[in-house]
Amino acid sequence: MNGDPFALRALLGPSAVLCRAALTGSHGVALPPLIDHHIHLHLIDESGFAAGGIAGVVDLGGDPVALARRPLDHIPRLAYAGAILTPRGGYPTGRTWAPDTIWREVTDSSLHPGIAGGAATAVQEQATFGAAVIKVALHAGTAAFDAMTLGAIVEVAHENSLPVVAHVQGEGMLRLALDAQVDVLAHTPFSEALTPDLVGECVEAGQQWISTLDIHRDDPAAISHATQNLTTFAAAGGHVLYGTDLGNGDLPVGINVREVAAMNAAGIQGSALIDTLIDAWPYNDALAGVATFVPGDPPASIEHIPRWLANATVVPHEELVHDD
Numbered sequence: 263m264n265g266d267p268f269a270l271r272a273l274l275g276p277s278a279v280l281c282r283a284a285l286t287g288s289h290g291v292a293l294p295p296l297i298d299h300h301i302h303l304h305l306i307d308e309s310g311f312a313a314g315g316i317a318g319v320v321d322l323g324g325d326p327v328a329l330a331r332r333p334l335d336h337i338p339r340l341a342y343a344g345a346i347l348t349p350r351g352g353y354p355t356g357r358t359w360a361p362d363t364i365w366r367e368v369t370d371s372s373l374h375p376g377i378a379g380g381a382a383t384a385v386q387e388q389a390t391f392g393a394a395v396i397k398v399a400l401h402a403g404t405a406a407f408d409a410m411t412l413g414a415i416v417e418v419a420h421e422n423s424l425p426v427v428a429h430v431q432g433e434g435m436l437r438l439a440l441d442a443q444v445d446v447l448a449h450t451p452f453s454e455a456l457t458p459d460l461v462g463e464c465v466e467a468g469q470q471w472i473s474t475l476d477i478h479r480d481d482p483a484a485i486s487h488a489t490q491n492l493t494t495f496a497a498a499g500g501h502v503l504y505g506t507d508l509g510n511g512d513l514p515v516g517i518n519v520r521e522v523a524a525m526n527a528a529g530i531q532g533s534a535l536i537d538t539l540i541d542a543w544p545y546n547d548a549l550a551g552v553a554t555f556v557p558g559d560p561p562a563s564i565e566h567i568p569r570w571l572a573n574a575t576v577v578p579h580e581e582l583v584h585d586d
């Protein structure tokens with residue numbers, strides 16, 4: 263299919279363009295900017311993102327004060343949740359990777375700001391520091407939110423036009439998220455194989471799932487559950503976002519080919535796979551000024567796309583000359 267723009271778009275979707283690098287003349291493929299929808303900046307060195315093909319990131323748990331200080335015009339473009347909202351003693355309090363600047367305990371379902379431990383207080387604090395999403399922890403086995411407190415957090419977040427993304431882990435937590443109208447799951451559910459009916463309910467509710475399959479690569483039960491759940495979710499029309507949970511264990515800064523390959527194996531392929539990478543969520547507007555450039559020949563087939571993406575880099579838009 264080398265050099266055929268129609269075959270290229272059949273494989274990668276309407277946004278893929280054959281192009282050349284203006285400076286070197288080397289040919290390749292341009293795509294919109296690629297986004298990792300689940301990372302933790304405070305745990306990694308962000309200098310490798312552009313060379314590794316990632317132009318935008320979503321921090322799902324960090325110090326809101328530090329995040330608010332970061333310059334807005336940097337690559338990768340950043341969207342963030344600020345601190346993770348959790349019940350008293352809930353996840354991730356006490357974890358070594360989670361200093362107390364990155365979580366807030368919510369102990370009161372109050373919808374009025376200014377109350378210590380109140381739902382509105384915690385949401386408003388993140389919003390004030392520039393959060394684009396609100397993150398909650400729903401972790402069975404530790405302290406868990408009651409439906410009223412979680413409902414209050416979601417209500418205030420939605421009043422502020424902020425989607426709510428949940429860390430969901432363990433029995434009953436997906437039910438809690440669904441009943442509270444949580445918008446996004448930070449991870450494909452991995453602690454159990456869900457029934458098709460329950461997955462269907464998630465699709466029906468318009469939930470979006472951030473993939474994060476590769477963090478389970480050394481846990482056969484978790485990777486098996488997550489792959490099965492994501493396969494069912496995607497096949498039923500569920501909206502999937504590429505995300506790695508970068509900062510959790512040993513993961514590459516930049517595009518994670520293992521994550522993309524695992525999504526491909528879950529049936530998210532071709533243009534559907536590219537869509538999970540170029541989705542601007544939680545922003546409405548695509549990142550301007552930069553593009554993804556993958557030098558060399560386009561992928562020969564669907565199965566080659568994950569490995570082909572390993573060579574993706576972020577380049578200024580004007581450095582690319584379109585061939586078609």
Ligand SMILES: [Zn+2]
Pocket residue numbers: 300301302322323448507510
């Ligand atoms: Zn995370």
